[in-house]
Amino acid sequence: MSTLVGSSRVRLANRATAAAVARALGARFYSNGEKTLKERFAEIIPAKIEEVKQLKKDYGTTVIGEVQLNQAYGGMRGIKGLVWEGSVLDPEEGIRFRNRTIPDIQRDLPKGAGGSEPLPEALFWLLLTGEVPTEGQVKALSADLASRSELPEHVASLLDSLPRDLHPMAQFSIAVTALESESKFAKAYAQGVSKKDYWNYTFEDSLDLVGKLPVIASKIYRNVFKDGKVAQVDPNADYGKNLANLLGFKNEEFVELMRLYLTIHSDHEGGNVSAHTTHLVGSALSSPYLSFAAGLNGLAGPLHGRANQEVLEWLFKLREEVKGDYSRETIEKYLWETLNAGRVVPGYGHAVLRKTDPRYMAQRQFALKHFPDYDLFKLVSTIYEVAPGVLTKHGKTKNPWPNVDSHSGILLQYYGLTEASFYTVLFGVSRALGVLPQLITDRALGQPIERPKSFSTEKYLQLVKSINARK
Numbered sequence: 001m002s003t004l005v006g007s008s009r010v011r012l013a014n015r016a017t018a019a020a021v022a023r024a025l026g027a028r029f030y031s032n033g034e035k036t037l038k039e040r041f042a043e044i045i046p047a048k049i050e051e052v053k054q055l056k057k058d059y060g061t062t063v064i065g066e067v068q069l070n071q072a073y074g075g076m077r078g079i080k081g082l083v084w085e086g087s088v089l090d091p092e093e094g095i096r097f098r099n100r101t102i103p104d105i106q107r108d109l110p111k112g113a114g115g116s117e118p119l120p121e122a123l124f125w126l127l128l129t130g131e132v133p134t135e136g137q138v139k140a141l142s143a144d145l146a147s148r149s150e151l152p153e154h155v156a157s158l159l160d161s162l163p164r165d166l167h168p169m170a171q172f173s174i175a176v177t178a179l180e181s182e183s184k185f186a187k188a189y190a191q192g193v194s195k196k197d198y199w200n201y202t203f204e205d206s207l208d209l210v211g212k213l214p215v216i217a218s219k220i221y222r223n224v225f226k227d228g229k230v231a232q233v234d235p236n237a238d239y240g241k242n243l244a245n246l247l248g249f250k251n252e253e254f255v256e257l258m259r260l261y262l263t264i265h266s267d268h269e270g271g272n273v274s275a276h277t278t279h280l281v282g283s284a285l286s287s288p289y290l291s292f293a294a295g296l297n298g299l300a301g302p303l304h305g306r307a308n309q310e311v312l313e314w315l316f317k318l319r320e321e322v323k324g325d326y327s328r329e330t331i332e333k334y335l336w337e338t339l340n341a342g343r344v345v346p347g348y349g350h351a352v353l354r355k356t357d358p359r360y361m362a363q364r365q366f367a368l369k370h371f372p373d374y375d376l377f378k379l380v381s382t383i384y385e386v387a388p389g390v391l392t393k394h395g396k397t398k399n400p401w402p403n404v405d406s407h408s409g410i411l412l413q414y415y416g417l418t419e420a421s422f423y424t425v426l427f428g429v430s431r432a433l434g435v436l437p438q439l440i441t442d443r444a445l446g447q448p449i450e451r452p453k454s455f456s457t458e459k460y461l462q463l464v465k466s467i468n469a470r471k
Helices: 003-032 036-060 069-073 102-108 120-129 135-147 153-161 167-181 184-190 194-226 241-248 252-264 273-283 289-298 305-324 330-342 357-370 375-394 405-414 422-447 458-468
Strands: 087-090 094-097
Touching: 036 120, 036 135, 036 194, 036 289, 036 422, 069 194, 069 458, 087 194, 094 102, 094 120, 094 357, 102 184, 102 252, 102 357, 120 241, 120 289, 120 357, 120 422, 120 458, 135 194, 153 194, 153 289, 167 194, 167 289, 167 422, 184 194, 194 241, 194 289, 194 422, 241 252, 252 357, 252 405, 252 422, 273 289, 289 422, 305 357, 305 422, 330 375, 357 405, 375 405, 405 422
Parallel strands: none
Antiparallel strands: 087 094
């Protein structure tokens, strides 16, 4: 047996031991009689099924909107056609997670030991049930996720075999797809399980997947950018702390950043590419692994999750060209030169929002608290002061305000995670916490396969002429 294979097996054995410890911890935390997440969801879902059934019975034929031809050719913007329980995005107010704003969840959700930022696994509970969990329930969920973190040997070996120059998001998608071998849902479906039990196996797959994502992400990071060595999962640590430690960061402020980052990037209602793709593929009864892998492939696009990488590259170029002069006049001049050259200002504007993204503000507050004098933060702050006015005067954007991507990269840069091509992987870990609760709910509600109607341009031409002829 080669040294490489032998050491790999030792690491897997160590992780199996850590997983066993985490399972024991989870059982201990739940021993006080509090409901587990699965038990609580099983209690509330019958009433939700009846609520949806009654809604469809009473209002099923109610017209909920009209569609213009421009929307069909414009990315289906604004068309109401998806059901998404976890979050709703208001153009003026921003995102609400189960009717809670970002400041609400920062205040209400349980925190890590000695920390002030919400725990991502607490948000997962909230998105699935609509309820804020107790500290005991979150500790048990943290231990449960840690107990599911062990990677199959074939997935670990697969990641080790991938070329280092393959984009981290491609590696991430490959690893998640390879986990299909572990799918409890796929095995149960093949054995003819009842439809009413679909959610049970979707739940198990989803928690298994969430538990494994920090190990996959960290293995990619350590393989591509470091020495390939990944620490063990700590069965006593929360989700964000484990991710930080696995990546190789021990700084407590960075741990807090991971908790905040994973929470605010998790969900942004169901119409964005990664959420919609996960839901769409899941509606075909593909497993959570295959569904989420499809969502990751959408997240990897530069118009979606990869945008934060492009923002950072633009900031570096701006910093180089202005040579440290961050005055409002210099930045305004640079922005106008960018726009007049036919380019966009990265990180500004949003398909739905018509105000500053609350996720941007949460990150800004974090920076003001921890590193107000950081060079890149000062640059981003000056752009924030100047860009809305320039973009409004330019007149070609409906939303001149910054979105989440315009700030997230500099936070990671400050703490030494400087490899921008990895940032979307972190986004992907976070996005799982938003899309998988909906996937579980979809299966519990018996949602059908998604199949909207499409027309050719010729057919649309016939349709609009026919409609206008009747006026």
